Amino acid sequence: MPQESLSPSGSAAMPLKIAYVPGVTPGKWISRWTERRRRGLEAEQVDETAVLARLETNSADLVFLRIPEEGFRRPEGVHAIPLYLEQPVVTAPKDHPVAAFEEVELADLAGENLMEAGELGGTATALEVVASGAGLLILPMPVARIHSRRDIITRPVHGDGVEGTRIAVAWREDAQDPDIEEFIGIVRGRTANSSRQPSAQAEPAKTRKAKAGRTGEGKPPAAGKSGGRSGAGRTAGKTTGKSQHGKPDKTGSKQRRRPGKGRG
Known part of the structure; x- marks a missing residue:
């Protein structure tokens, strides 16, 4: 281990x-x-x-x-x-019809033999059965990644009845x-x-305050003095008024593709 x-x-x-x-x-x-x-x-x-x-x-x-x-x-x-x-995924043989889709709904797996890893002696043994074509297995995605195999594909699965x-x-x-x-x-x-x-x-309050104040900006100007601006002031002047928000995410979400009816 x-x-x-x-x-x-x-x-x-x-x-x-x-x-x-x-x-x-x-x-x-x-x-x-x-x-x-x-x-x-x-x-x-x-x-x-x-x-x-x-x-x-x-x-x-x-x-x-x-x-x-x-x-x-x-x-x-x-x-x-x-x-x-954790995202649940369905595992299937690589030539199974679900391989043609990016993700599936649980309803699309009606009629399939959905197995339980615990009843088959553990995840590794259960995936051996999946690879043989005897049934499908739903697992948390991180677990499926640990046991990834070339002869098995995984697809995210959604829908009522999926045990997250x-x-x-x-x-x-x-x-x-x-x-x-x-x-x-x-x-x-x-x-x-x-x-x-x-x-x-x-920690003593003074120590916490010192840690929180270590910004590397240098000492502030003495009270009552005028003239040159400190490095911290110049930096603040340059950044004043600029938005701190990032650009909006333009990436669109992918539409789910589901197995059609009547697949073999």
Whole structure:
């Protein structure tokens, strides 16, 4: 199983331990963590059926798990924050009629043998069955990418009845480690100077103010003096009145193409 350990020298604390299911890519969060914190971090990919057990046994401080888009019941004693939705895709043999379309509706797959990966012994085994032409399989797009094969095609699938999935981050309610909240803040996009980050709250007010004020503009002119404008003033003068908005997106959305009736 993929595992990453980052333990900077000089750190006496035990590494923060993270477990995540296949399809989650925590690399950007880990990079931000190592930029801000000296504490080590260990991240390990685990099977979906085992990820919550890592919290129960205290072998992970945080876990990223896959939950249903709707109807998820949070386990007792566990905090969970939904993060983002995953696009479901249908997987089919490369010569299947859906290969001619960019995306499909679930209603267009009526009459097809839609299989469940869990009933076939896992995703890899299920895709072997798909490749044989025995049926189709609907998966989250990140999972399908992990198991991509040349003899199988994937197409986004939409419509009522498609069971969507979402990635969530979870941790124990009785956890006392402030770095858990620190990492969750990184996942949720908080900056290092955010007042909601434990590390920022622990710093003296003067230190936080100094960090926030490091803009590289130089010292302001002394009070009462006139004459030359500072570099900051010249820069402000040049930019005053200019719009900060980007150009509108001119890219049109693609129209969905669906399999027609009576396909073979």
